[in-house]
Amino acid sequence: MDLFQDLKDRGLIYQHTDEQSLRKRLMSRPISLYCGFDPTADSLHIGSLLPILILKRFQLAGHKPIALVGGGTGLIGDPSGKASERVLNPQEIVEEWADKIKAQLSRFLDFERKDNPAVIANNYDWLGSLQVIEFLRDIGKNFPLGSMLAKESVETRMSKGISYTEFSYMILQSYDFMKLNELYGCELQVGGSDQWGNITAGIELIRRTSDEQDKEMFGLTMPLVTKSDGVKFGKTEGGAVWLDPKKTSPYKFYQFWLNTDDRDVIKFLKYFTFLTIDDINALAQDLEREPEKRKAQRTLASEVTSLVHGQEALARAEKITNALFGGGLKGLSASEVEEGFSDVPSAAIDNTDISFVDLLVQAGVVSSKRQARESIENGAIYVNDLRCNDLETSVSQLERLDGKYLIVRRGKKNYYLIKFGQ
Template sequence: MSVDLISKLKSRGLIENITKVKELSKILLEKKIKVYCGFDPTADSLHVGHLLPLICLKRFLKNGHKLFILIGEGTGLIGDPSFKRKERKPNSVSYLNACSKKIENQLFNFFKKDKKFSNFKIVNNLNWYKNLYLLDFLSNIGKSFSVNSMINKEFVKKRIKRVDQGISFSEFSYNILQAYDYLYLHQRKGTVLQIGGSDQWGNISSGINLIKKITKKTVFGLTLPLLVSSNGLKFGKTENGTIWLDSKKTSSYKFYQFWINTSDHNLYDFLRKFTFLKSTEIDDFENKKNFKKYIFLAKKKLAENVTMLVHGKEKCDSAKRITHSIFFDNLEKMTEFDFSQLKQDGLPTVKLSKSDDLQQALVKSGLSSSRGQARNMILSNAVYVNHIKEKNVKYKFFCKDKIFGKYALLRRGKKSYCLLCWK
């Protein structure tokens, strides 16, 4: 049975801009198409800001369409200037190559469990740029671009107006290169739809226009919303940095916590955008949004579904286990891997020596400013070791306190935690 995929994407809030929507909808109902989306390897991991394009691609894959995901190792040497306030720092060939390999592996893991995985391919634009002749490119492709129209693109206009920064010719040419990527994949792979974030609309439309000029054929473009968090930061960035998809850079526990701490305002929108839950289930949660119990359950559902999607069941279970153990005063079920997640980036962590007592641990952890203050905290029944209240101001740590021989959870009051580690 054919699915009206465009209507489905719209209902989930996954479309910001789209070309020739009626024509594209009709084509998708009649046949399977080839879709492409590109990622420049300017870091060694994708982050949560890349999740919407990936989820949209997964929806196309689930409906039987073929995906080409482009790793922009060639264009990464220049860097996309779209809505950047200043020119990116150049990346070395070796750095981009290393990042490309890691991102390829990340993409493979993200899509490998899909039944239609055979319809998923990764391509690298360095493979066609490294043998490209400059004069041929300028005479065959460059002539199709009007400088007048290029300087009127919003991201270019903003940079030109900045006297202190401006825009280099190399970044100015990025738009042409991405358009050429679309032409190349259309002519050699048959792609007819490009997907990207809303900041890619100018680059995507250039590719559509180039294909029309060169081949006289109509292709399509679709962009997804560019999300900004409630504090005005680009989505996926926090006070402590970016939320990466690589669990070695952002632990699965911290990743889970990022989603469970979603604001009430964004919660139901995020459930529609970032999960594959049925709309009726999400509507049911939203209809009960005045009940705190259901808000918490909806946030838990969001965190579980996105963590499972990115990190798999084992790491999702670990994140859930840690969350329950810490906030519901029960450490018995935590594994050594769970503690390593906390040590990575889940909690403030401090290393102790064998001679450090409880007062010193409070000082080293930053939970108190001095031994005197630490003493008063203990006397006022505000200090817990592994969720057990400790009243002895002269308390020294025993082997029984060291879980797996090296970890202990130190708490001040109800919400201030630190992970203690012994050398």
């Protein structure tokens, strides 16, 4: 398999060092490569998914990936792609987040593989013990100020202000590349397009400090993931889409991909799945012929949800989706109800000895009894998939899901979750 060509065909290569040399190196023998992930939160989000999957693609092709958790650089803050200074988090928080990110990365990379097991490293292991005088003398002298100022990650921040702390990030990332080369023979760094300046700085540092005059190092970046509608990739009305199922449920995760715009879905299939280009081209033809069937979107949602959360979570997400949009709410368990309706208005009701009209008012479905009666008479109120148009209905007559839930819908899209008792 020509891995470089496959990455090209998928649109996954934005910048790279000399193509001929890199291709030749990849084809000759397995290469060690790394990508860094700074712990800026207690979970990675889907903006990190692309570089994670790049490492996975290299491992599947026989190469040796290194996932570098930035326990040290996470204490500094990368200015790349940021308009203002990052908030500096306490060391104990960064350490906690680093451990969680290590666990997340282990879901994607195989650390037990016989021939080319992946490696997880934490740059705090070497950055945390640096002596400032020695570091400036031995490493800092290899960074001409002019070339640092010319790097895009620094240049774009100069007018808005950048501290020396963030300005020094490039040196630390370059040092990481050098240390990984010493420890693991790492020859290639991959990252987002905003990391190109840091990657090339690391290559130059290794060239300047190496005893091997002809030593060749490599760099490769991926494009910035954009959406055709102008909305930032990975953002929803509820905020970022996280890889942690406790922060973004598998159902919401599935829905994010299912709702992909027709203009983006083929690109995302190339970026985020391991389907062959031929299979993706076939889905592109299906999209052109029968866009209303959304086969490409359903395939994308299934593939990525299964990859990130597993088959069991995918099955649950699909079950909830089918129940919400195809009927069948009565088949949902309590956990599935809470997962599927976690972002709709909800109310807890203790008293079941009330009329359905009073319930609608108490739960905030309508603002008044008059509006409740009008909505019921007009057939606009549904309870657990069934239209309710009887003004005399009492709450005790309504069948609850799992013995404690009512899902009320007003109109076509306004859902409300009502929970009874404990």
